[in-house]
Each structure stands twice: as structure tokens, then as C-alpha cells.
Amino acid sequence: MGRRRQAVTIKHVAADAGVSLQTVSRVINDGAGVRPEMKLRVQEAIDRLHYVPSIAAQRMSGSRSYLILALNDRDRTIADWRSREGVDWVDQMLLGGMTTAAEYGYRLVLELVDTHNDHVERELRATIAALQPDGVILTPPHSENPLITSMLAAQEISFARIGSKQPGPGISLTMDEENAAAIATQHLIDLGHRRIGFIAGPAEYSLSGWRVEGWHGAMLAAGLAIDGLLAEGDFSYASGERAAAVLLSLDHRPTAIIASNDQMALATLELAKNRGLRIPEQLSLISFDNTPIVRFVQPPLTAIDQPIADIAAKAVELIVAHQRRSELPATTVIIPATLVVRGSTVPPHLP
Template identity: 65%
Template sequence: MARTRKSVTIRDVAEDAGVSLQTVSRVVNDGPNVRPHMRDKVRASIERLGYVPSLAAQRMSGSKSYIILALNDRERTLADWRERQGTDWVDQMLLGGILKCSEHGYRMIVELVDTRSEHVERELDAAIAALQPDGVVLTPPHSENALITSLLARRGIPFARIGSKEEGPGVPLTMGDEGAAYDATKRLIELGHTQIGIIAGPREYSLSEWRVEGWRRAMADHGLNSEGLKERGDFSYESGTTATRALLDRNPRLTALIGSSDQMTLAALEVTRDRGLHVPRDFSLISFDNTPIVRFSQPPLTAIDQPIAETVSKAVEHLITQRKDAVPGDVIDVPARLEERASIGPAPRAA
């Protein structure tokens, strides 16, 4: 009877390869003191038998846990899940992280931590004690929370900081926010728009300011004034409604708008419609995020697609391999891209 994948043990591999259990363990855990031909022999047996090493066994065999921990903001994540509004940040994070972890025989676990809580250190300590991760991926706003980054540094746990350029420990990664905002603004200028507003995100996220900087720089590079064309929201639909109304009230000649989240931009679409403006004939809209929901709005929104999966994948790769060519303080920037849909068009001619 053929042996099933589930029944294969490390002892089966050792017998098939004609080596000791210790040799198989060293190969599985990428340990030292195994001659190349013996390593190849064991790997061939693993492949032939379909052996999958037990995570518990791997952890017992050495100092590694084979776990990468990703921390996400509790309040915002739970709100997104409960409201079911089409956000897919966590999905994309898992896509990039899980696939990269699996390449190296690791597992990724996501924990939700309230970055505003006075108990954040206690929560993080509990997660670290329970999981003993080999590395931690911090997402905004955790990536710039000094309590969290200093705790990980003191524990000697490698970590990656997504959405952060700050100096200090950890590997900083960004997702092309400033460049994407610049390109989006430039595209609208190419279409003849000169009055281009922006709804910025909350200040606690550095990426909110990077997007503003990209928009403002593009306006200046093309000789356009950006004064009075910015409002701020908190990434929510409600804040987008308030911000869009304020911008249109203050700037009747506004013909285009960039929103720092899909929810805020969807709100802008509704506000413009309420005011009798047709998108894109009278008004053009570009969003950040490119979550699934924007493909089904009417019209579908042009959006900056954030490379979440690719960025988390790169973060995990650095944590697992501890790359020797990495220069401390160097920021890894993963470019975003603009996906054009039906929400942008030529600027309307002045009456």
C-alpha cells in the first residue's frame, strides 16, 4: 500500500536516505556539518516521500520558532471587518506574507494590537512570550510607535517597519506613496486639470504626508497653485463626505480630486453626484488603495494600487534571510501603480 503524505515521519526519511535521524534534522533545519552529497540525498528522499516537517519538531530542534508575527491595528481592522466595505488590506498582507513564509518553511501569524492603548506593551509582551517569533512585521501606525519598536529592539527581535522612513532599528519599507501621488496628479494635469484637490489621511500615518508632498510637488512642478486645495480625513467614508463638501464650497472651480483612501473617494463621488456634477465629464476622481469595491462603483474609480502583498513579502524575506547586503537605515521602496478606469477624463471647458 502506498504511504500517504500524512504518515511520513522523519524516521522514514532517515531510513530511505540511509542516514541518521540527526542528519535529517540538520538538513530540515538548514543546519551545519552536513556534506553536500548527504544533504542532496536527504532532500531527494524528502521530495520522493512527500515529507512535511512538523513545526513543533522544528522548534524543538533549535533556537528558531519558524514563526513570523505580523501586527495590525486592532481598531481599524475590526471596523473594516464588521462594516464589510470591501477593504482587503489584511487579505493582501496574508497573501504576500504566507506565500513568502511557505517558501522558507515558516508560518505567519497575524495579531491585532491597539496602538493607542496604554497596555500596548503588555499586549505585545504576551504575544511574543506565546509565539516566540523569529521576526515581526509592523504595519502602520504600529511601524512608528516608539513603544513597540523600542520593545522589539530591546528583545533583540528582528522587525520590519512598513510605511516608515524614520531612523532607528528595524527594516523600513514604503509603498511608493509620494511617487504615486505625484504621478496621479501629473496624469490629471495632462488631462488639462489645473484645480486639483486632495483629501489627505490622518497625521498619525506618515504616508498621509508623503502623498500630500507628492501632490504638492507635482502641482508646483507644473506651475500650479495648491493653496487651499487640501482637506484632511481619517480614511472613512464619513470624513470623505465632509472633506469633499468643504473643498467644493471653498473652490467652486475645482475639477479633480485625489482621495487618500477608497472610502473617502467613494464619498467624494457621491457628493459630486449630489451637486449635479457628472464624473468624469465635469469632475475627475483618483483614489488610493484599489480595493475590490472601486471596480464596481459607477463609474469604476481610477485608483493607485498599493503593492501590499509585494511589500509584506519583501519584509518577510528580509526577516527570514537576514540579508547581509542590507544597509542599516536604507529604505526599501516598492513602487505603486496607477490603474486607470472611467473616473477621469479631460478637464471641462470653462463656461
């Protein structure tokens, strides 16, 4: 049996660079008081020896934990996982967050918190006490929960609020939901549609209202009526069925529908087919999310692609920069969404 290779330690780096252990530690932890040429010498030794700093050692050497905590809604996340219907919001968040955190020597940890729990603040305090994160990423609806944001601000923890434009502490990031909905609506208007229905998400999410505003604004700018064309859902498949049934039962039904997430869009697609409508000739359809499943239905759905990975990556980047004493952005950081056009949108069918 071969001998086990000896692990490279901070002592090896210090000896190779010809500096003290304290100097190596300050370079690793981005400490002050190290000359640029000294930083370069230590970094070259780290690269040469393939030294990987131990997070445990880093935590012991200073006040940082090198952990970033991402919070997501417990009930909705677990429901999505159990349904196994291709929902990849959390996957994309972890993709962007974990890979970017690793680039900076951090680790991203995901925790699920019950938004409707009366003890949400106590639950979160316990989590923070156990993990002692350097930063926190809040996703909707946590990103606009004043109990959470005020607690993090009081504890002077750097945090990012994804999907929030509210003034207040923390780093605000969005994909500009209003503009994304306007882009989707304008695409249909440009195709010649005049009766465009919209299925909204739950009111507890501010982004639901922003999307409605984007649709409404684009319709108004084009001189188009919206009477009876707004239906409400809650992001579930069943709510999408109910909302689509309302819209498709109108005497003057829409020739196109925008649904605020993929599940409601898929429900609309199925209901329309069951009613004998040809998609997209008799009903064009656009979704939000662009999760994998919408590419494999017939026809593949045109969808707003949410840049979740990019938003999470930017959130990590800004949290780390704040840890290194950079100023927080003064305004909301926008990572724009894009429209992916597929086979579910065509000019309206003329009888």
C-alpha cells in the same frame, strides 16, 4: 475500512538517505556544517517520500519557532471587517505574507493591537512571550511606534516596518507614497487639470504626509497653485464627505480630486453626484488603495494600486534571510505602486 496510511517521519528520511537523524535535522533547519552533496541527498529523500516537517518538531529541535507575527491596528481592522465594504488591506497582506512564509516552511500569524492603548507594550510582550515568533511584521502606525520597535530590537527579534522610512532598527519597506501621489497628480495635469484638490489621511500615519508632499511637489513643479485645495480626512467615509464638501464649496472649485483612500474617494463621488456634478466630465477623481469596490461603482475609479501583497511577501523573505544570517538592507526597500486608469479621469470639461 482501509488501513490508515503511516505518516512519514524524519526517521524514514534518514533511512532513505542513509544519514543520521541529526544530519536530516540540520538540513531541515538550515543548520551549518552539512556538505552540499549531503544536503542534496537529504532533500531528494524528502521530496521522494513527500515528507512534511512538523513545526512542533522543528521548534523542539532548535531555537526557532518558524512563526512570523504580523501586527495590524485593532480598531481600524475590526471597523473595516464589520463594515463589509470591500476593504482588503489585511487580505492582501495575508496573501503575500502567508504564501511566502509557507514557501520557507514558516507560518504567518495575525494579531491585532490597539495603537491608542496605554498598555500596548505590555500587550505585545505577552503576545511575543506566548508565540515566541522568529520575526514580526509591523504595519502603520505600529511600524513607527518607538515603544514597539525598541522593544523588538532589545529582544533581538527580526522585524519589518511596512510604511516607515524612519532610521532605526528593523527592515524598512514602503511603496514610495510620495512618488505614488505625484504619479496620480501628474496624470491629472497631463489631462489638462489645473485645479486639483487633495484629501489627506490622518496625521498619525506618516504616509498621509508623504502623499500630501507628492501632490504638493507635482503641483509646484507644474507651476500650479494649491491654495485652499488641501482638505483633511481620517480614512473614514464620513471624513471624506466633510473634506469633499469643503473642496466642492470653493468659489473656484477643483476640476479633479485625489483622495488618500477608497472610502474617502467613494464619499467624494457620492457627494459630487448629489450636488449634480457629472463624473468625470465635471469632476475627475483618483483614489488610493484600489480595493475591489472601486471597480464596480459608476464610473469605475482610477486608483493608485498599493502592492500590499508584494510588500508583505518581501518582508517575510527578508526576515527569513536575516534568520539565516543574511545582512539587513542598508536602506528602505521600495516596492513601487502603480496607477490603474479607469473611467473617473478625463480632461476637464470646458463650459
